[in-house]
Amino acid sequence: ELKVEQNPLFLSMQEGKNYTIYCNYSTTSDRLYWYRQDPGKSLESLFVLLSNGAVKQEGRLMASLDTKARLSTLHITAAVHDLSATYFCAVRTNYGGSQGNLIFGKGTKLSVKP
């Protein structure tokens, strides 16, 4: 059974600082997704990572994937208040009847303070 763990679950940052959110998963997968959720809103897709060593960047966010370590990171560079949100990683299952379903981490609530 695929399990997805994110840490930290809560992150309070100062503007201008850098930090990394980690996403570990327990079994092999071929797709890893990062989503952003603002309070009371839906999930917005940030990145889809397909292969080992994949790196994608959008503004101050950079996501990477190490399939051998079953680890993805979401790195935040020079944080700004607008990045305050909850970030989820989700991993696609590769097995059995539930192939293709997503298993989500519990989310990292990021708060960027001036």
Place this chain on the structure above:
Amino acid sequence: EAQVTQNPRYLITVTGKKLTVTCSQNMNHEYMSWYRQDPGLGLRQIYYSMNVEVTDKGDVPEGYKVSRKEKRNFPLILESPSPNQTSLYFCASRPIRGIFYEQYFGPGTRLTVT
């Protein structure tokens, strides 16, 4: 505009009163899914459907029903709601072919059962 719509967006009801939350997508996606989101638990899958008349249980199906009579619609039915079904519900859809298999989420339905 490509989108997933849900109705209602907010619902307060009483224990035992049957309700249906509708979900519709206009992207001709084969795969549709329902999730519930609870604080500290992330998103958990309730039911999913790979195509018309094909549905299957997710991780937390107890107390819920679904149907898929048309490709675009995937209603979630609570026959006898209970307070532990108070939650934020998301419908999502995605194609079953392609590279990214990216899921598109609806705006969410906040359900309160008293």
